[in-house]
Amino acid sequence: MVFGVLAAAAVAASGTRPAVSEAQFQDIVLAMHNKERAAVNSQPLRWSAKLARDAGYWADRLAASSVFQHDASNRTEGENLWMGTRGAFGVEEMVSGWTNEKIPLRRMRSWQDNYYRVGHYTQMIWSGTTEVGCAVSKGVQFEYLVCRYDPPGNVLNESPYRGTAVAFGGQ
Numbered sequence: 001m002v003f004g005v006l007a008a009a010a011v012a013a014s015g016t017r018p019a020v021s022e023a024q025f026q027d028i029v030l031a032m033h034n035k036e037r038a039a040v041n042s043q044p045l046r047w048s049a050k051l052a053r054d055a056g057y058w059a060d061r062l063a064a065s066s067v068f069q070h071d072a073s074n075r076t077e078g079e080n081l082w083m084g085t086r087g088a089f090g091v092e093e094m095v096s097g098w099t100n101e102k103i104p105l106r107r108m109r110s111w112q113d114n115y116y117r118v119g120h121y122t123q124m125i126w127s128g129t130t131e132v133g134c135a136v137s138k139g140v141q142f143e144y145l146v147c148r149y150d151p152p153g154n155v156l157n158e159s160p161y162r163g164t165a166v167a168f169g170g171q
Helices: 022-039 049-065 091-099 111-125
Strands: 078-085 131-138 142-150
Touching: 022 091, 022 111, 022 131, 049 078, 049 131, 049 142, 078 091, 078 111, 091 111, 091 142
Parallel strands: none
Antiparallel strands: 078 142, 131 142
8 A cells, every 4th residue: 555745644654653744754854954954054945845746756656666766757856765664764764864875975085976875965965956845655565755856966067065166075
């Protein structure tokens, strides 16, 4: 059974993990993004209902198909994906998977040196991005978190940081 964009206490995990309302989900996701952004002097993001709907559509597709891949038809929004065992993770743990990518980024000359290892984090902190919207959907075995960003980040030969030409570690 697949749940849509956080339908009725959506991020309800196992019986021991309390349910999270849609408003709580938004608050947690936005706070975690904005904490990381503040640390690198990027402006706070605003929540976008449109991006959340787009993310929900894709999260539902992933949950229904049990496939884990980016939306090839998405040409205008940045996208972060997370997948984990259904009911085993809270929202904070899901997003922390992306925030933890700042650790290897500090040792890199540029985020482009290993985009696959740090690209979720750089999308989160990308200085030109102004809005985010996210959704979780549950499949039979896995749940999927999808976040969409506007404008998208991770633009080749640009820096995620404000006022720098290339992203160097240590930021």
